[in-house]
Amino acid sequence: MDKSKGIFVALVFMALALYPFVGGGGYGIDIVTKIMIYAILALSLELLVGTTGLVCFGQAAFFGIGAYAAVLFSGEQGAASILWLLPASMLAAAVYALAVGALSLRTRGVYFIMVTLAFAQMAYFVVHDTPLGGGTDGIYLYFRPTLGEKLKFDEPLVMYLFSLGTLVFVFGFLTVLLNSRFGRALAGIRVNEQRMRGTGFTTYPYKLAAFVISGGLAGLGGALFAIKDGFVNPELMSWHLSGAALMMIILGGLGHLRGALIGAFAFLLLQEFFKAEAIFGEFAKHWHLGMGIVIIAAVAVLPRGLVGLPEVLRKRLAGSGGGESRIGGLKSAQGGAK
Amino acid sequence: MNRLNPYKLAALAASLLLAAAPAYSAEKLKVGMMLPFTGTYAKLGATIKNGFKLYVQQQGGSLGGREIEYVEVDSEANPAKAVDNVNKLILQHNVDVLLGSVHSGVALAMAKRAKESGKLLIVPNAGADGVTGPLCAPNIFRTSFSNWQTGYAIGKAMAEDGHKRAVAVTWKYGSGEEQLKGFKEAFEKGGGKVIEELFVPFPNVEFQAVLTQVAAAKPDAVYSFFAGAGAVKFVKDYAAAGLKGSFPLYGTGFLTDGTLEAQGADAQGVKTALHYADQLGTPTDNAFRAAYSKAYGDQPDVYAVQGYDAAQLLKVGLTATGGDPKKSAEFAAAVRKATFDSPRGPFTISKSHNPIQDMYLREVKGDVNKVVRVVVKALEDPGRGCSMK
């Protein structure tokens, strides 16, 4: 990440930290908390899709397992400590990711997408059809966890700041990870796995490690979600959420951690925008239409996602036309998927 | 930084949004409607809303001295978004009353938030037993039914009709299973026996396999729970498989409510139990139906009745508290004492805040669900798990 982008991200985090204190009302705090939690989910997926080139269509399962684990581990007796609750939830998600990854990494391309979907659907039906997690109606948290004596997660501001802290931690962790030898190996796998293996490099353990880390981080997001809402439901594991997470990172721009961040904010704020009755009146009921049109337009003019927006604008202003030059190379990746 | 920053844009849009929300006026009472306006349940959301607004209009636009104003949020029938949507109503729009929802999972999440925040919640449809069970609270009311109630009524009716061996077919789905429990309780009490339970994964609508199993089991009668598009298809497939002539089809009311036009001739003779029926013929019902079709150019259904009664309940409570829904204890006391003159017939509210109501056995004749008889008078949900006394 070069310097200006680092500054951009730092400014975003600073703005988020200041937001509750400079006019972020109750609802503003609530919705930004939610978006930050989804941003953690998007970041976890970015590690697989953008960095390693593994398109996982079952990320919601890990998110959901983290959420269910947080509720089930909390128990009915009293408030648990977040210090063990979060790691335990992450572990639950990571264990499932280990099993799914170990099997599904045998396939590639579109087949990988579908196998991850299959495993996610299995997890979905387990919570949906068995009394384990309350069935279709879901289960709720009796007590929100605490951190020490003072910090109670019933308090929206505590929840907000803790979610922000976690988001910053995840972002920082992934930044460090991607700049390590491990991260460069993952990037190598994305660009050309054949060549990596040709040079005697065993790629499987690296991909599996990435998968497990990603699952654990998604589980972390899920656990926060459960604590914030106090309620979990099988829909958290449905393919709709896996799809939405993919949309966020594609919209934001693949291959950049900040893309996941921007994508999560853009995707969810756009929904809020089109649902706003104050602006659209009765037509707000048809908010899907506005979302759809914006998404189609985004694909048409922003092939690299929102992170490519400044570049496109600069080129437009300079009068040198569109920025669609880097597409040719992607066709070969697609050939491999067939 | 001189470049256009997407985050700032988004933040700008969001703050515009918050600023553009209409200013809060102290006199008006804000009703936050969290109903499905898109997707499979969109029709149900619309009729509940219409029913509610109809009553308010009849009262001159205000209840208990407070002028009513509405905020609508699309629940999308998605429980994963339920808490966000309730929070939007509570925190952004600062509503005084919550109204919702259709989907049981969404309603449970709303009940949880209502319990935490103390906001008045009126549930105009979702039948999840838990809403007036473990999650019951002084500020949570339901004007529709509990899943147990509808299942219990049809179980009793089937036993009374002399059926001994029944096959149960239902979606593998919370409401379906709760209704099945109520059904078994009453049917077995009446001397019947459920010889086979068949499940269809929700929301799968391919029924041939289970219909074949029904034919092989040769029961006296069949109990079923499906709703919406699933109900239409199940009833049509049941007839097409030739089972209708051999094994009479029973179900909870959702099998034939709001779906008769699409089911056509295949629904004729299907018997269901519900707290409402078409052509009840009471003066209240006649007046309601005339007013509804005049206002919306459409025939009302049970969902419209439930919305209408939600507004009635709100009026009773507000009148007693001088227009203040926050006085939960007084509000609840007034509602518990009241008898509601509903299109479905008079009903009262139980200790766990679920309607105590007559359950009708209905039979499809032509394009209406016609009353056969009252199966249970003033059926009260046991409110299992509710601590209110």
Added chain:
Amino acid sequence: MDLTTFLIQCLNAFQYGLLLFLVASGLTLIFGIMGVINLAHGSFYMIGAYLAYALAPVVASAIGGGFFATLLVGVVLSVVFGYLLEWAFYSYLYERDHLQQVLMTYGLILVFEELRSLLVGDNVYSVEIPQVLAGSIPLSEVMTYPTYRLFVSAICLVLVGAMFWVFARTRLGMMIRAGASNREMVQSLGIDISFLYRVVFAAGFALAAFAGMVAAPVSTVYPGMGGEVLIICFVVVVIGGIGSIQGALVAALLIGFVDTFGKVLVPGAAGVMVYLAMALILLWKPDGLFKAG
């Protein structure tokens, strides 16, 4: 389970499998030949079903009506619509990353679903079964089988035959096969590849819409019907091997059997069976059952 019941269940499975094939075949064509992951395929199916519902009164007043006339008009309309859709949106996607395709076609789903809500409303509708096929055939002492379902199976079988014939025997089929494996070479032979793609896409769209129209009398017409069919179609296409018509046929029948017998044998966990089957097959054959050449 006695033998009669077992045989009837096999018939159910076979019939459901053929219906799945009808929808999935268009998806595997578009996916295999143009390399486009088309999430909006379920919407095409939905559009077809709503055409069957909405066109019927229009056709009735214009040319006297009847289910088959409606079907014919619907197919013509959907070919035209598919052609225009390719020209307006999909032709820009061939050069794009798979994930860009996913994003745009997801946007199209939202748009189609809302337009449906605006134009037709959110009710559940049924479509009449044509009079000549309204009867049923007795199978056991109590069970009968609707003639219309058998008719749908017959149509599917005819289409399977037609598709194999087009691919194996005709010049168009040859061009399509060549276009799928080597785009540049086909172009150098003087074949207009853009036009070829447009035709294939229109055919794929029409297949899905046709499936929707034919299925409408048995499935009813309702909001969200496209989403349900989408995932199961992807399962079929991927198990079969992307771009393989034989594969799609075998996979569709397999899913038909898994789904049917899942409901009968493990009623509590029927939902998971299809996905379990997919995971097992892909772990055993990572490129699907029939790898397209």
